[in-house]
Amino acid sequence: MSSLKGTRVTWLGHATVLVTTAKGTNILIDPFIGGNPKYPKGYELPSKIPYILLTHGHGDHISDAVPAAKKHGSTVVAIYELADYVKGQGVSEIIGMNLGGTVQLDDVAATMVEAKHSSGAQDEHGTHYVGVAAGYVLTVAEGPVLYHAGDTAVFGDMALIRDVYEPEVAMLPIGGFYTMGPKEAAHAVRLLGAKTILPLHFGTFPPLTGTPQQLASLVDKDVKVVEWQPGETV
Numbered sequence: 001m002s003s004l005k006g007t008r009v010t011w012l013g014h015a016t017v018l019v020t021t022a023k024g025t026n027i028l029i030d031p032f033i034g035g036n037p038k039y040p041k042g043y044e045l046p047s048k049i050p051y052i053l054l055t056h057g058h059g060d061h062i063s064d065a066v067p068a069a070k071k072h073g074s075t076v077v078a079i080y081e082l083a084d085y086v087k088g089q090g091v092s093e094i095i096g097m098n099l100g101g102t103v104q105l106d107d108v109a110a111t112m113v114e115a116k117h118s119s120g121a122q123d124e125h126g127t128h129y130v131g132v133a134a135g136y137v138l139t140v141a142e143g144p145v146l147y148h149a150g151d152t153a154v155f156g157d158m159a160l161i162r163d164v165y166e167p168e169v170a171m172l173p174i175g176g177f178y179t180m181g182p183k184e185a186a187h188a189v190r191l192l193g194a195k196t197i198l199p200l201h202f203g204t205f206p207p208l209t210g211t212p213q214q215l216a217s218l219v220d221k222d223v224k225v226v227e228w229q230p231g232e233t234v
Contacts, residue, residue: 003169005022007022008234013037014032015055015150016032016039025106026051027052028068029053029136029148031052031065032060032062033063034063038203038204043231046072047072051074051075051076053076054082055115055134056079056117058118059122061150062082077097078096081129097112107141110139113165135152137161148171151179151201158192162193167192168196170188171198174199174210175201175207194223197224198226
């Protein structure tokens with residue numbers, strides 16, 4: 001896909017994606033592996049993953065952050081409170097940032113942007129405040145601008161993400177129930193202006209009924225909605 005300019009995005013089911021730049025930098029977003037019924041069977045992550053990005057604290061986005069970071073030697077990037085939480089779970093290298101901030105991850109500038117969702121982390125000690133939900137804009141040097149929305153409803157300030165960052169590829173939740181569904185995601189597409197859409201957060205559990213085909217029927221003809229399967233790379 002020409003818009004990716006050598007960068008590859010592999011969907012690992014639910015909201016988990018692996019971004020690999022043309023220069024070989026691996027970034028894993030929202031690792032949900034062991035308990036993920038849509039994680040591709042037999043798929044093995046690269047041995048070296050320097051960065052793991054977390055959008056918020058729900059278990060279906062962070063449950064494998066600690067073991068993956070330990071196994072792959074990763075620095076975990078998250079909003080400040082969530083970064084502090086995973087550090088307390090045994091992650092040695094963290095970057096705790098906040099909305100509007102940007103951190104340079106080798107050849108990728110990762111900017112934390114707003115999302116509309118809840119974000120409590122649950123463990124054997126109860127539910128913990130771990131900051132607010134977020135998304136990420138990934139500006140790849142000599143490559144594309146990617147937007148991972150995390151879990152979110154559609155919100156008007158997605159137009160600001162368009163105006164400030166001009167994302168070319170948007171990874172959007174479409175399942176509904178816990179996030180926006182296809183109707184709302186179609187409006188998000190119009191607000192963002194991205195021409196390549198990678199649907200996430202659908203089909204994992206019964207309430208997540210939205211489909212890429214439904215989204216494709218609601219967007220302009222010049223927008224490409226990728227109908228991918230877990231384990232596939234674009």
